[in-house]
Amino acid sequence: MKKALLIFFFGFTMFYGQKKKNIKQQESWSITCYLPTGEKCSLEQSKGKSIKDFSSHFEEKSRTWDAYNKNENVVVVFKSFTNLPLFLLMLDKKKYSTEKIKEIIDSIEKESFEYRYYFGKNNYGHHWGLKSEIESYIKENILDREFVLETLGNPDDIKETLYGGNKVTCFFYNEEGIRIYFDDNKAIGYDEID
Structure with missing residues (x-):
């Protein structure tokens, strides 16, 4: 009985500790919205839980398409039917310069599967x-x-x-x-x- 109780306690502690670790990881996860000019998005434009939520701040009917830059962990969102970037979602807490943002946008055409699928x-x-x-x-x-x-x-x-x-x-x-x-x-x- 003591063994069973000890195994249960050990399992519960492991489960709870893992859950707490996952919560801490989620808290450290953040999305930062940037404009193609290199400026951070306004507070209002930075609200959203999905790309569609973010897009509604830039195109009233959320008519956008997006491409992922896996090297930079960035999503670039474009106005539908165009290669005109509306905003970028940075999936980390790094700060980005205007030059780096331009470089990321320019790399999408060459490196992105989504770009080739959209216009290819x-x-x-x-x-x-x-x-x-x-x-x-x-x-x-x-x-x-x-x-x-x-x-x-x-x-x-x-x-x-x-x-x-x-x-x-x-x-x-x-x-x-x-x-x-x-x-x-x-x-x-x-x-x-x-």
């Missing part, structure tokens, strides 16, 4: 991440004409066509390989082009 091209198609977001934003009903023009620029061609039996406007983006259909201001569909 290969035999099977191109701009997978961008197309995936267009599809997602259409489903969520948060993709409008102004955002598309602001981020993708003027289309290569604009035509009036039928979509789902209704007359709509269609924007053609040849480089991205997509057509986006708009009913009034809202994007209602898209498809791929060669």
